[in-house]
Each structure stands twice: as structure tokens, then as C-alpha cells.
Amino acid sequence: MIISKVETNTTVGPVLTNGKRTVVLHIIKSLGRGGAEMLLPETLAKHNQSQYEFHYIYFLPWKDQVVGDIERENGIVTCIPAKNNIQIFGKTGAIVQYIKTHKVQIIHCHMPWAGVIGRIAGRLAKVPVVYTEHNKWERYHKATYFFNKYSFSSQAKVLAVSGEVANSIQKHYHKNTPAIQVLRNGINIDKFSRDIQMEPLVRSLYNIPETAIVIGITCVFRKQKRLTTWLEVAKQLHNVFTDVHFIIVGDGVLKEEVYAKAKALDMHNYLHFAGLQAEVRPYLQAMDIFMMTSEFEGLPVALLEAMSMRCMPACTAAGGIGELIQDGENGVLVPIEEPEQLINKLSEYILYPEKIKAAAQHARQTVASNFSIQTMVAALENTYEEVVAG
Known part of the structure; x- marks a missing residue:
């Protein structure tokens, strides 16, 4: 028997304890x-x-x-x-x-x-x-x-x-x-694998060409994520690389602020809000780069999932992120105080997509070996x- 109801008083449900465990x-x-x-x-x-x-x-x-x-x-x-x-x-x-x-x-x-x-x-x-x-x-x-x-x-x-x-x-x-x-x-590296075909086919869902570079994130909309900064970086990248698309998966208390910022930057043609998703793997499968502009972190599970799915990470060095990413080898790492450095660093990769694939493969190996x-x-x-x- 499973107890999943909301308790309305201090009465507890049936005792399920097995004394041997x-x-x-x-x-x-x-x-x-x-x-x-x-x-x-x-x-x-x-x-x-x-x-x-x-x-x-x-x-x-x-x-x-x-x-x-x-x-x-x-x-x-x-x-x-x-x-x-x-x-x-x-x-x-x-x-x-x-x-x-x-x-x-x-x-x-x-x-x-x-x-x-x-x-x-x-x-x-x-x-x-x-x-x-x-x-x-x-x-x-x-x-x-x-x-x-x-x-x-x-x-x-x-x-x-x-x-x-x-x-x-x-x-x-x-x-x-x-x-x-x-x-x-x-994380479960067998579950978070790009080699598993999943639905929906996100690129088709948003009419994103298969040849386009997709940069994305999955997260709760919290202040620490600095999603308005994320959008500013995305806007600057798109100004140079007009065929790049962006996907944000998630929701949270700052939803109105984030949506308003995207509207002010006029990003509707190439930015796709997927909302809160119980299954994030199809969205990670559509991404080439997983970008974070966080002000602080512990060790983000979402980043581990993305790296396991062979998304190249591009992040600020917040908290334990610096223990995951070796800049120039398995991803891109910039100082917390200078998230705008992501623009120049990512430009080098977008110009040469084979570099993205190589770093993404190293990212997968990092997670498989250590996480x-x-x-x-x-x-x-x-x-x-x-x-x-x-």
C-alpha cells in the first residue's frame, strides 16, 4: 500500500514497516x-x-x-x-x-x-x-x-x-x-542518453531546421538562474548567428518577468518556451548546447542530465559547475561576474559545429566516469x- 494523500491532521496512515529492512x-x-x-x-x-x-x-x-x-x-x-x-x-x-x-x-x-x-x-x-x-x-x-x-x-x-x-x-x-x-x-547515464529515440520530436514541433544550432536550458525560474541575463546573451548571439534557435524548458515564480523580457527583446521568431515538462529528455535531445548564466549553484542535476545527453555545456562558474566543466575541453566556462563572455566564446563554437560535437562527447564521458x-x-x-x- 502507498501513502500519497495530503494529511489534514497528525494521524498517520497504515504501518508498512518490514522489520528486516x-x-x-x-x-x-x-x-x-x-x-x-x-x-x-x-x-x-x-x-x-x-x-x-x-x-x-x-x-x-x-x-x-x-x-x-x-x-x-x-x-x-x-x-x-x-x-x-x-x-x-x-x-x-x-x-x-x-x-x-x-x-x-x-x-x-x-x-x-x-x-x-x-x-x-x-x-x-x-x-x-x-x-x-x-x-x-x-x-x-x-x-x-x-x-x-x-x-x-x-x-x-x-x-x-x-x-x-x-x-x-x-x-x-x-x-x-x-x-x-x-x-x-x-544521474542515470543509461536513461539520459541521446541514442534513445523519444517523442515528441522537438525540432519538428517548433519548426527548427535539423541543421540549426539549438541552445537551451531546463530549470526552475528562480532568481539565481539569471534568466533575463540568459536572454540577453541569447539575443546577442542571434544578432550574429541568425539561424540559431533557443529553447527554455521550465516554469516558476519569475515566469512573467522572463516572458516580458523575451517580448521586450523581440525574440519570438527563434526563442521557444516549452513550459514545465515531466519528461525533459526529448528537449535535451534537440539541444546542441546547454547554457547556464547562474549566479550560484550547488551541483546542478539538470546540467548533469544535459551533459549525459551530449549537450555541450556553456556556463558561468557557479558553485560546483567548475568541478564539472574544463573550459575548452568538455565545454565553456566563464566567470560568474562576466556572463557576457559566453557570447564571444560560443561564437567560436557556432562557427565550427564539429567543435560542439567533440566537446559534447567529452561532456558525456565526464558524467559517465565521475557522476x-x-x-x-x-x-x-x-x-x-x-x-x-x-
């Missing part, structure tokens, strides 16, 4: 289509479910796009509704009850507010907490930063998605415990075993 509870603020959220069903599909049973609690009912993906992989999902971070604090009792009812042995939290509430619940229920940090601390709101730091010692293990993220934690948190381990995000989902899951299970053993 280690019960892991993931706590995350939402289950929308962000990078951290999308990793949950991907890792679940590779976990040893004869050894582990996985539960998931989230709080924002309107961000539930990944729930079905988790359930299809036998995850047990429960929403404990909360409208904001303050209300999340009020759900501590319900979480503790859930932990005790389902005999949870490990709590695994993702991102600060879920981390804070998970640490409190873990302490009350006497269950160890593992925390994955997805972003650099410098970018957090003051309240987020304070509560995250104040409660940080109340966990058994911290996993940082990149060396940059680990360095940021160590810069701001000067204690030796809990232990911090770099565990880079991974596979199997490697990530094995490291996660080792962490769980260590934590349970104490």
Missing part, C-alpha cells in the same frame, strides 16, 4: 521538479529495496510533481501541509509521531528548513539525522542561515553535493562535528550503514 525517512520542503527533488526517485530506483524501505515527507501540497515518480519506485510519500517555514515548525509533533509509528531508523533531510525540522524531530525521537547540503551558505537568507547553523550540530553526517559547497560549510561552521563528506550528485547514479547510491548506502552502526 532499514527504514529511511527523507524530509524535504517540496516535491516539485527541482534538482534535489528529482534525485529522489532516481536514487530510489537504484537502491537495494530488499535492504532499505524509503519514506518521504514534504510540506508544500502544491509542489507535488515528483510524488508519482517516487510512488512508482515503491516509495511511501506523505504530505504534512504547511504554507510557509513558520508553519513547518508547527509540524514537529506530527513528524515525531510518524517516525515512531513507522519505526524510522534514519532521517535524511534535504536543504535548510527541512534540515532544521528534521534535526529537531530526530532529537525528540532519538533517531540519527543525515543532511544533504545543496547550496553555498553565503546565498541563504539571514533567518535560514541562522537556524541552519544553530541546529547544525544535531546530526550524524553531512553530505555536500560539491567541494565548493563543503568549503562554504567549513568557512561558516567551525566545529569538527558532524563529519562533512563530499558526495556529488549522480553516475550507481556510484552515488552506493555511497549513500554506505553512509546509512555507518550511521545505523553508530
Whole structure:
């Protein structure tokens, strides 16, 4: 039986726990289509479910796009509704009850507010907490930063998605415990392969010639992505290379701002907004270059997916992106403060498309060698075993 309904009170559903398996509870603020959220069903599909049973609690009912993906992989999902971070604090009792009812042995939290509430619940229920940090601390709101730091010692293990993220934690948190381990995000390289033919045929959908260079991105429309800057770079490239097309896949709170910017730049003939897509692979298959102008990142799952699909990355060196891209070898990397450098650097590749293909192949090899989902899951299970053993 799968629990996927929105809970309207503190009553928990049927107990499904198998005493022979280690019960892991993931706590995350939402289950929308962000990078951290999308990793949950991907890792679940590779976990040893004869050894582990996985539960998931989230709080924002309107961000539930990944729930079905988790359930299809036998995850047990429960929403404990909360409208904001303050209300999340009020759900501590319900979480503790859930932990005790389902005999949870490990709590695994993702991102600060879920981390804070998970640490409190873990302490009350006497269950160890593992925390994955997805972003650099410098970018957090003051309240987020304070509560995250104040409660940080109340966990058994911290996993940082990149060396940059680990360095940021160590810069701001000067204690030796809990232990911090770099565990880079991974993806399913067999699933994210350009060699698989998929529908829809995106170039046909948007009347893009097969010979045209396509530059794109898949993302949530957040401030950190600097999509208005992305559009400005795209506009300048198109001014020189009029046959280049651009695709943006995603949605978010800044949708109106992004659409208005595109309209002001008069890009409708060559810019295609695909909206939020449950399946992004056909869109990645249509792209030659995956461009990001982010101000900050952890280690973007969307970028890993694109590289695995043999899209050449062209990005600002935000967060862990610099650990993925070697400029001039498997992609293009420019300083965070100078995203306009992408214009000149990409011009060299657009003039010689064979260079794009060569860099894209190297990008695929980078992900296959260092960022596979199997490697990530094995490291996660080792962490769980260590934590349970104490």
C-alpha cells in the first residue's frame, strides 16, 4: 500500500514497516521538479529495496510533481501541509509521531528548513539525522542561515553535493562535528542518453531546421538562474548567428518577468518556451548546447542530465559547475561576474559545429566516469550503514 494523500491532521496512515529492512525517512520542503527533488526517485530506483524501505515527507501540497515518480519506485510519500517555514515548525509533533509509528531508523533531510525540522524531530525521537547540503551558505537568507547553523550540530553526517559547497560549510561552521563528506550528485547515464529515440520530436514541433544550432536550458525560474541575463546573451548571439534557435524548458515564480523580457527583446521568431515538462529528455535531445548564466549553484542535476545527453555545456562558474566543466575541453566556462563572455566564446563554437560535437562527447564521458547514479547510491548506502552502526 502507498501513502500519497495530503494529511489534514497528525494521524498517520497504515504501518508498512518490514522489520528486516532499514527504514529511511527523507524530509524535504517540496516535491516539485527541482534538482534535489528529482534525485529522489532516481536514487530510489537504484537502491537495494530488499535492504532499505524509503519514506518521504514534504510540506508544500502544491509542489507535488515528483510524488508519482517516487510512488512508482515503491516509495511511501506523505504530505504534512504547511504554507510557509513558520508553519513547518508547527509540524514537529506530527513528524515525531510518524517516525515512531513507522519505526524510522534514519532521517535524511534535504536543504535548510527541512534540515532544521528534521534535526529537531530526530532529537525528540532519538533517531540519527543525515543532511544533504545543496547550496553555498553565503546565498541563504539571514533567518535560514541562522537556524541552519544553530541546529547544525544535531546530526550524524553531512553530505555536500560539491567541494565548493563543503568549503562554504567549513568557512561558516567551525566545529569538527558532524563529519562533512563530499558526495556529488549522480544521474542515470543509461536513461539520459541521446541514442534513445523519444517523442515528441522537438525540432519538428517548433519548426527548427535539423541543421540549426539549438541552445537551451531546463530549470526552475528562480532568481539565481539569471534568466533575463540568459536572454540577453541569447539575443546577442542571434544578432550574429541568425539561424540559431533557443529553447527554455521550465516554469516558476519569475515566469512573467522572463516572458516580458523575451517580448521586450523581440525574440519570438527563434526563442521557444516549452513550459514545465515531466519528461525533459526529448528537449535535451534537440539541444546542441546547454547554457547556464547562474549566479550560484550547488551541483546542478539538470546540467548533469544535459551533459549525459551530449549537450555541450556553456556556463558561468557557479558553485560546483567548475568541478564539472574544463573550459575548452568538455565545454565553456566563464566567470560568474562576466556572463557576457559566453557570447564571444560560443561564437567560436557556432562557427565550427564539429567543435560542439567533440566537446559534447567529452561532456558525456565526464558524467559517465565521475557522476553516475550507481556510484552515488552506493555511497549513500554506505553512509546509512555507518550511521545505523553508530
